[in-house]
Amino acid sequence: MSTLEAIRNAQPIAQKMVDFINKSKSPYHVVGTIKQKLAEFGFEQLYEREANWSEKIKPCGKYFFTRNHSTIVAFSVGGNFKPGASGLKIIGAHTDSPHLIMKPISSQKSSGYLQVGVQTYGGGLWYTWFDRDLTVAGRVIVADGKDKFKQHLVEIDKPILRIPSLAIHLQREVSQDGFKPNTETHLLPIIGTELGELSDDPNAKGFIANHHSVLLKALAQELKCDVADIKDFDLSIVDTQPGVIGGVNEVGSTSSYGADSSLISDTINRVIQCTHASIDKNAPVDSYGACIAKSFIISCDMAHAVHPNYSEKHQAKHRPQIHQGLVLKTNANQRYTTNGYTSFLFGELARRKNIPLQSFVVRNDSACGSTIGPIVSSNTSIRTIDVGIPQLSMHSIREQCGVVDIKSTVDLFTHFFNEFSDIDSSVYVDE
DSSP states (O other), rough: OOHHHHHHHHHHHHHHHHHHHHHOSSSHHHHHHHHHHHHHOOOEETTTSOHHHHHHHHOOOOOEEETTEEEEEEEETTTTTTTTTTEEEEEEEEEOOEEEEEEEEEEETTEEEEEEEEEEESSSOOOGGTTEEEEEEEEEEOSSSTTTTEEEEEHHHHHHHHOOOOGGGGGHHHHHHHOOTTTTOOOEEEEEGGGGGGOOOTTTOOHHHTHHHHHHHHHHHHTOOOOOGGGEEEEEEEEEEOOOOOOOOOOOOOTTTTTTTSSHHHHHHHHHHHHHTTTTTOOOOHHHHHHHTTTTEEEEEEEEOOTTTOOOOOGEEEEEEEESSSEOOTTSHHHHHHHHHHHHHHHHHHHTOOEEEEOOOTTSSSSOOOOOOHHHHHOOOOOOEEEEEESSTSSSSSSSOHHHHHHHHHHHHHHHHHHHHHHHHHSSOOO
């Protein structure tokens, strides 16, 4: 297949990916979007607080649950699943990304401007946030009757914030010294001028007094509630510019809910216990350990594509390219979990389906990032591999990857769920 044909064939799935990203401006929106899609495909929602999973989990069943509404776990039980005799095939990925989060007391003023205090979340390329049309998205706790409260997702679908850069005339040295913003003092979005606060209630107290009235009024208008009904929120600062498919190719018309928690182990243990009750009451007592030994996790993050203007930043023999396939990420110091065994198993799956793979290791003189892979693998003792779609501008407010790589990744993950057990049973390294 030519590159042009591959790009054309990848358009539908890539557009679905773009649509998903545009609906998922905050981790809470990511979970909300996934919940909606799972429900459309017949998945049943479970609740961690309820002790009735053993009554609900059945062969051929499909289920999901959320934790903190920022983490979501979905799973299905095969028709032939047997505790201890079957393994689990797991794919894990982020619901979050580096961004700015509003502080608990966000109201700030300077030189006649109203500013919003923010915290940096993750290792972002913060200079890319300047001079962009920004807004807020996240969740809000709203009073819903007497002593009743409800969580609502919210996104103000227009620019209300901006972080202006300093004119070149006032910082001539920036061209030589580089742009080095102070994340505490320079990364403060402007939401308006002090004229916008003339209608403030001077007697406001508590939560209402912690944030600018123009922000609270905008949230209340979006939620169709009174400002006084807003009790708290988790709000992210987000870009209003939607994701797009671009290019000139002719294609035709660490928390209690994060990877470093007991979430995965708790879920596996609970599901195994429930299948003991609903599928096989005579399953061996050590079926949990046997299941773990037969299981496999794909830690799916992103990978650094070689940058044409900075190709020297990549190791000479490990330079992933866009549109050339998913990347296997390896690090001798276990910043990634990939090893020769897991690489072979995953590579054999790709080889049988004629799906390309690439390899990446960081240069010895460069620092290496990490993923959820080592954390989840350590917490669960499950074999894990780290992979990622190659991209440019990682951790920028605007990142870039290839449509072909999205499709080949979806194809490969589909084959993983359907056919990995056959490959896994063909080789065993602990004989």
